[in-house]
Amino acid sequence: MDYRTFTVMLRNNLKRTATYSARLQPATGWMADETVRSLTLEAGLSGEIHLEAIAPLHAYPQRKLITGKF
Known part of the structure; x- marks a missing residue:
């Protein structure tokens, strides 16, 4: 098995504290815990959700930039 870590990089550009959430929705052949992960950031701060x-046996081997819905 090939374990992969996806990093969601966040920055709070609001003038107040905000909570951001993310989860993986794996493609066919992939396995992932689809639990929602959350991060609370004060105004102007950055953080990451991992x-x-x-991955399936023959996953795409190169690094890719992936976007999401917010």
């Missing part, structure tokens, strides 16, 4: 998945 999400784990298991």
Whole structure:
């Protein structure tokens, strides 16, 4: 099995504290815990959410930039 970590990089550009949430929705052949992970950031601060998945045997080997819905 090939374990992969996805990092969601966040920055709170609001003038107030905000909570951000993310979860993986794995493609066919991938396995992932689809639990929502949350991070609370004060105004102007940055943080990261790390999400784990298991890639299928012949997953795309290069690094890719992935965007999400917010």
